[in-house]
Amino acid sequence: MTEIFGIPLQAFMSQILLGLVNGSFYAMLSLGLAVIFGLLNIVNFAHGTFYMLGAFGAWLLLTYAGLSYWWALVLSPICVGVIGVVVEKTMLRWLYKLDHLYGLLLTFGLALVLEGLFRQQFGVSGQPYQVPDLLKGATNLGFMFLPNYRAFVVVASIVVCLATWYVIEKTKLGAYLRAGTENPKLVQAFGVNVPRMITLTYGFGVALAGFAGVLAAPILQVNPLMGSNIIIVVFAVVVIGGMGSILGSILTGLGLGVIEGLTKVFYPEASSTVVFVIMAIVLLVRPAGLFGKEK
């Protein structure tokens, strides 16, 4: 059997794939966080909760409405986005004039409340969610078996991330968003409805987290704690990538997923801490993050 550094190729490749899958979630979540932070100046601690809600949305739609994975992939992020819109309009809106810290505290509290409610209702053991029939099984690539669903997750998340990047960097709508991130008052003085743009941006950012949650459901199962499990790593990803760049958060997310995967192969003991070690090093060398702009 072929080996790389004494590791069977099959095992090596599947860890890389696993890393890419995790990286896909990191990328989608940190992208949403970066967009929200840019325009709203709020560190959205509830981001992991919206990811959890996306996964639960899929499970609830299946269990109580009999709607398939494919319906959930569309409907659940929309529902999460609508919840986000309500949260922005009723709560976050009042905090923009205050320090970052208040937004962080409010979203942290919101995360605790929602997570608590779901724990209360569904327990912490997790609900199983099946891989959709269309993507069951694996493809033999010759050197490894590629599980179809995982390949789908990576491709879907890259497509969604790149589409988001394109809209922000290359379209008129994106120009409003970039300008609004720099100087919202002036953009509003030009006649753009900035408050509405802020609401929709928050809705979109959390919908992206919800979408990631649906993608994660068949892999990780649906668990009230899944949000808090992932969000700490995602914040580290954001710190490493820097808040400034959209493409930066996508690349950092994917890259760190792969690094985590590789660490599992070579030094499994460090796999859960490697991201934080990298974060510490990056903070020392480039405090604004790899892609961030120095302020």
Next chain:
Amino acid sequence: MAAADKAVLEIRDLHAYYGESHILHGVNLTVREGEVVTLLGRNGAGRTTTLKSILGLVGERRGSIRIHGTEVLGMATHKVAHLGLGYCPEERGIFSSLTAEENLLMPPPVGKAGAGMSVDEIYAMFPNLKERRNSQGTRLSGGEQQMLAMARILRTGANILLLDEITEGLAPVIVQTLGRVIGQLKERGYTIVLVEQNFRFAAPLADRHYVMEHGRIAETFAASELEAKMDMLHEYLGV
């Protein structure tokens, strides 16, 4: 003359605050259709605050501000813009995450459909901007940025322009160019409020002058009275 006498912008007893600090103390100001009016005064007199108050960019406001007869106190900032306002802020406000051309195209139309200048017309007026259209907005020189800040509000169809110190820190040739542009805009019937320190620039363009001091209008006079008012002006402006 009836149309020309119509007040486009009418400010009555305007008080404005930044947080706790009371900055404007009862400003009265009227601008009629097609007029060019200056707001003169020393640093800190409250001229920028007056323009910002119109757009709702300050804290609390009291009094009355009417645009074409519509009261704008209490109106959301983005709605005020759609009454046909174009704002060129003191710090120019060019966006660094947008290219020069994206900056130019960013402000949405606010006037009647098709009322704004076309991009071609604007590039004919400011050839430099065409050359630099793909550069990052803030990579442009100070003069180019100022032209960009002017140009982007001409595209929107705004016909009431609020221009804050557009000549500040610019080379004389560029100041001349801007003077020509304002002259052309006046001929096309734009209504313009010019906040200026550079009196030599503003004097030949304006129909009337307002002098501000300590958050109040201290003097108002027509361009024709300028000669007689020079001594008083020197005193107020400290030049």
